[in-house]
Amino acid sequence: MEQSEAAFDSAPGRSVRQLDFTAARGGTAHLKLSQWPSQSIMQPPCQSPPTQVKPPWLYRQIASQSQVMPQSQAAQPQQLVSPVRLTPHPVQKLPVKMLQVSKQESPESRPRQNVGLKESTPKKQKQCNCKNSRCLKLYCECFACGIYCDGCNCVNCHNDVDNEAARQEAVGIILERNPNAFKPKIASSPQGSRESKEDVSEIQVVGKHNKGCHCKKSGCLKKYCECFQNNILCSENCKCMDCKNLELSDQHRAVFNEEQNLVCTKQAANAAISGAVGSSGYGTQTVAKKRKAQKILSGNSATDQTVNQTGHYQQEIDPIASSPSPLLSSFVSDTANTRISGSLRSTYRSLLADVLQPENVKNLCSLLVVLSGVAVTTNAVTRGKVDRQIQTGKFDASLQSLQNTRDVQKPVCDDHMNKDEAVGTDIGNYNRSLSPETLALMCDEQDEMLLSNSLENRVASNINCQNMIQKLSNSDGRTDVYGEQERLVLTKFRDVLHELITLGNVKETMFTSLAKKEPAEYVTNGAETAIRMEKEIQSNCIANCIIPESIETSQTNYALTNDHVNTDLSLKVACTLK
DNA sequence: GAGTTTGAAACT
DNA sequence: CAGTTTCAAACTC
Numbered sequence: 001m002e003q004s005e006a007a008f009d010s011a012p013g014r015s016v017r018q019l020d021f022t023a024a025r026g027g028t029a030h031l032k033l034s035q036w037p038s039q040s041i042m043q044p045p046c047q048s049p050p051t052q053v054k055p056p057w058l059y060r061q062i063a064s065q066s067q068v069m070p071q072s073q074a075a076q077p078q079q080l081v082s083p084v085r086l087t088p089h090p091v092q093k094l095p096v097k098m099l100q101v102s103k104q105e106s107p108e109s110r111p112r113q114n115v116g117l118k119e120s121t122p123k124k125q126k127q128c129n130c131k132n133s134r135c136l137k138l139y140c141e142c143f144a145c146g147i148y149c150d151g152c153n154c155v156n157c158h159n160d161v162d163n164e165a166a167r168q169e170a171v172g173i174i175l176e177r178n179p180n181a182f183k184p185k186i187a188s189s190p191q192g193s194r195e196s197k198e199d200v201s202e203i204q205v206v207g208k209h210n211k212g213c214h215c216k217k218s219g220c221l222k223k224y225c226e227c228f229q230n231n232i233l234c235s236e237n238c239k240c241m242d243c244k245n246l247e248l249s250d251q252h253r254a255v256f257n258e259e260q261n262l263v264c265t266k267q268a269a270n271a272a273i274s275g276a277v278g279s280s281g282y283g284t285q286t287v288a289k290k291r292k293a294q295k296i297l298s299g300n301s302a303t304d305q306t307v308n309q310t311g312h313y314q315q316e317i318d319p320i321a322s323s324p325s326p327l328l329s330s331f332v333s334d335t336a337n338t339r340i341s342g343s344l345r346s347t348y349r350s351l352l353a354d355v356l357q358p359e360n361v362k363n364l365c366s367l368l369v370v371l372s373g374v375a376v377t378t379n380a381v382t383r384g385k386v387d388r389q390i391q392t393g394k395f396d397a398s399l400q401s402l403q404n405t406r407d408v409q410k411p412v413c414d415d416h417m418n419k420d421e422a423v424g425t426d427i428g429n430y431n432r433s434l435s436p437e438t439l440a441l442m443c444d445e446q447d448e449m450l451l452s453n454s455l456e457n458r459v460a461s462n463i464n465c466q467n468m469i470q471k472l473s474n475s476d477g478r479t480d481v482y483g484e485q486e487r488l489v490l491t492k493f494r495d496v497l498h499e500l501i502t503l504g505n506v507k508e509t510m511f512t513s514l515a516k517k518e519p520a521e522y523v524t525n526g527a528e529t530a531i532r533m534e535k536e537i538q539s540n541c542i543a544n545c546i547i548p549e550s551i552e553t554s555q556t557n558y559a560l561t562n563d564h565v566n567t568d569l570s571l572k573v574a575c576t577l578k
Numbered sequence: 579g580a581g582t583t584t585g586a587a588a589c590t
Numbered sequence: 591c592a593g594t595t596t597c598a599a600a601c602t603c
Contacts, residue, residue: 128598128599129598129599130597130598131597131598132596132597132598133587133596133597133598137587137588137596137597138586138587138588139586139587139588139596139597139598139599140597140598141598141599144587174587177588178587181587211586213585213586214585214586215584215585216584216585217583217584217585218583218584218585218600222584222600222601223599223600223601224583224584224585224586224599224600224601225584225585226585226586229600579603580602580603581601581602581603582600582601582602582603583599583600583601583602584598584599584600584601585597585598585599585600586596586597586598586599587595587596587597587598588594588595588596588597589593589594589595589596590592590593590594590595
């Protein structure tokens with residue numbers, strides 16, 4: 001009620017008097033029917049209000065609507081509107097099929113902007129059939145919706161004007177027991193009820209039942225379930241058993257089942273390796289599962305995929321796998337994915353897991369640093385020779401080389417050391433230390449990363465890249481050194497990546513062939529089989545001389561001569577990642 | 579349309 | 591809060 005009041009109070013220009021709800025609590029509320037608003041933005045407990053009036057505390061008026069509403073319309077029976085109409089109505093985003101009027105949804109309850117879609121033949125309003133409650137308990141749909149019974153099939157009905165006193169007393173008792181009794185059950189944007197079972201595929205995922213359902217036998221897939229009835233998925237609020245109103249539609253499940261067969265080989269293998277395949281996690285109380293479903297439906301990407309016995313795929317974010325540095329994370333052994341959860345959960349595990357260790361990455365970085373230094377030295381020597389040829393040739397080659405090295409490295413060092421500069425200029429300095437070729441490559445990568453971004457951003461990015469390249473093209477000859485550095489580093493890095501790809505392909509091929517041999521075993525003895533297969537693959541890798549091997553580098557390589565460096569690098573390259 | 583099933587509401 | 595009863599809608603035949 002507090003929320004309702006707040007929502008209403010926020011609506012500007014309300015012109016209709018509200019019921020003093022505190023009076024209703026005391027059982028002495030006075031309903032002034034003539035003053036009730038003709039439009040409401042509050043969602044009643046039900047979605048299918050018949051005509052007639054409803055308790056004023058359920059009515060909230062949209063000022064703009066009341067102002068523009070013709071008199072004839074304003075005089076019509078009360079209308080119930082979803083609370084989400086405070087904001088743009090979500091129904092506008094739903095498929096047309098969702099806009100069809102269910103037998104529980106009164107034509108008036110639909111948004112006015114959709115009037116023209118499917119309303120040529122308004123359906124009959126819901127009528128209660130109460131016999132023993134006198135329509136003065138929440139069993140009665142009309143009463144629960146806050147409206148008088150009108151044309152219902154109820155017996156001994158007291159939910160009418162003639163029994164207003166009794167009605168108000170009943171309201172007071174109910175509110176005393178549960179102040180939220182007449183509040184909307186659905187937290188947000190429920191849009192009508194399901195027309196039929198055929199509409200299962202049209203599950204509306206927005207909204208949540210405030211109390212949650214307690215279904216036991218219906219699987220929450222029948223209209224007995226209030227969540228299902230309101231086109232929402234069960235949530236953590238629910239205490240239902242064997243809930244099936246958790247995930248995407250049956251169509252999705254069918255699709256996922258098909259995909260399961262197709263990708264079974266690869267993903268089951270990876271999942272089995274992680275040891276995550278166990279007994280069925282399809283229990284009865286599935287709060288965790290519901291939370292997963294909520295994640296899915298909220299649009300989160302995922303790196304993990306789960307297959308349970310019913311063939312439902314579920315995805316869960318692995319914060320490590322979704323790290324912002326995919327390249328680095330792909331290098332590191334995926335220990336996070338080797339977690340074994342209690343539930344049935346198969347996690348994706350990189351084929352390179354246990355092959356690439358952090359020290360490999362470390363060593364690779366060291367190698368690249370060495371390469372960078374070698375490039376500087378090589379370039380310095382070359383430039384020294386050229387200078388000597390051009391000039392008098394009296395300079396000591398080693399001194400010249402050293403000087404050139406300083407010159408070359410200075411801007412890079414400056415860029416890193418000058419922390420007083422603003423972030424924006426840091427980026428600019430960093431870019432200035434790169435060659436135009438590298439910048440062009442970076443721009444290409446940026447474009448790819450921005451594919452999902454707006455066109456505007458991409459255009460701006462391209463302009464920036466072009467500007468940077470243009471500036472660098474006009475700069476001094478130091479770009480030659482940078483270029484050489486980058487050529488060496490990138491070439492080496494490319495080679496390493498190729499090695500990794502090859503290694504991954506080999507492992508994949510092996511897993512595929514093994515998984516095809518014993519697919520059943522993957523499911524039954526998942527973890528154990530996976531470990532055994534992993535060992536088998538590793539032995540095969542060893543047999544094929546594809547052994548991940550750490551490289552050893554040291555800064556002493558800087559002191560090597562060109563010939564020595566080349567020789568040393570050749571060795572390093574050879575043993576980086578065979 | 580009658581009977582059954584189901585789950586929310588009401589009650590203890 | 592949990593268990594039981596009441597109730598009416600949903601469902602089946």
